[in-house]
Amino acid sequence: MKKTVPQFLWNSYEATDREIRQEGEGMSREEGSKGDDVDESDGTQVIQCMITFRKQDITHQKEGYWGKYGLWRQEQKTRAARLQKQLKARWESEESIHDQLNRFHAHYHRFIIPTKLNDVSQLLMPSSAPPHELATLAWLGDWRPSSILELLCGLAHCSSSSSSDESNMSQLMHEIRIEEAVIDEEMAEIQATCVLHLPFVNSPQQSGDGDEMGCIETEFRKIQSAIAKAQQLRFKTLELLVKKVLGQTKAAEFFVAFVKVQEVIHNHAAKLKLPKGPLTIPVKHLVIKGSF
């Protein structure tokens, strides 16, 4: 027996679906009224609850692929809704699952090709994700692969599963965690040694005119490579989940659940960015109350 998303969760998702939509729409209206943070190139309403910190990001989003991030989220929701309908009608197909995986593949690989160095920073800390969302689950700019597996473990908590499924899951978790640790090491190495390579500490050895950008580019290429590996690991995690741990139906159920959990986290995190009182006037700034 494959891992199962419990029925009561299923019902909860349906019940909260309306709540999610309302929250998303509410935030869209509020943020839209600010007029400076919303990605106007995105025609969707629900997912426009992205908050950015600086005005200049808008231009960037309009021009770059980050302007499409909201579309990706909306598309995910549409696909999840379609899958859910198919599940209800009990005619979910292998094609639908592969289609869903293909979308993840395209998404993760489309985002690993920045055209400007400046984009690399956006990949790591997308302005489309509110700070609470980033702090809660982000790892190199998106979901930590082992967190995807943790979510499944949590969702499957109430259901029974065979020892072979448990074993497959445990093996997958072990494998993914090792790969994550390798990428973590790589990133830590870049952050720890950048002082040796970036030409900021005065030294005639590093002061060659015109070479500054070369040094910076080299470091950013390393970061870009780490991000690319992280994206591939995310996709690999989903792919192995579908192929080795979940069956067709359960995979469809999981995709639906995954998208909805993402939405709830995103919307809740976006809500936490809104002003809470008179002392926190501008949302984009962090306010500290202290003995300054």
Added chain:
Amino acid sequence: MPHFSFSDLFPTSTAAAKKPTPATVLFQDYYNEWFKTLKTTLLPLIHRSLTDPSPPALLSSHVHLLLHHFLSYYDALDLAATVSADNLPHLLHPPWRNSLERPFLFLGDLHPYLLTNLLRKFLREGGSESESDTERETQTDSEAAWQLGITAWKDPSDELMVKIEQIERGLRLIVPSFSERMKKAQAGFMKKVGEQWIGTATVAEAMKIEMDEMVSVFLDANRARRSVISEIVGTLNLYQGALFLEGLAQFLVGFKDPGLVRKFKRHRIPSTVAGISGGAGGKSADGN
């Protein structure tokens, strides 16, 4: 001697100062002032002390000022994180750091290993450049300072090397636990969300628990950074300590060089490079 404190950075009126309630300041404003003081006052001050013959007492006082300035920043970060866990996400991904600097941040600031690597850089350059650089005849101001620096790092004592290794060992013991704890906090959040799902309420509760743990990791990381900077300066002699702090300040200031940042933002990645995918493989989902 100028003394910089929070109250200097954010002077309040006499009437306001009498009020029992603490002032509120935007962290971004605090950081901007902190950075401005570093760049326009403290860095030039220590640079002048290093290049011009200064009495040791004056150099020592400038070293103390700069050290205090760095440490005070970590105090401010701690304060911000403990006042409200809701501040933490902003501190971990600080919007007041620019896009050139952000990718190099670890838990919202410099990676602790970076501090010992900076020290190793000085030691290495001091040890390897002695012969060729003593032959230089014409020197710019910064080259002269660098020459003096070379002398400062020449033939470090065994005692110094042992102490540096001790600091590095200490870091190797503690830094991996930060990443591990962060990972566990994220895993715990996700598991809780999955197990106890009832919608937004579950997410809110799980997020709060996770943020509390992350605050603890953040404070520990700051403690590590603060104590490594202090230990390094305490271990080095006065001149070496001054050079180390100057280098650290230069490094931070370098990220905000307006001309460089402008070039950075415009800089396009060559298409052959942009296409790298870190061994992407690009394996398709349908197994092709």
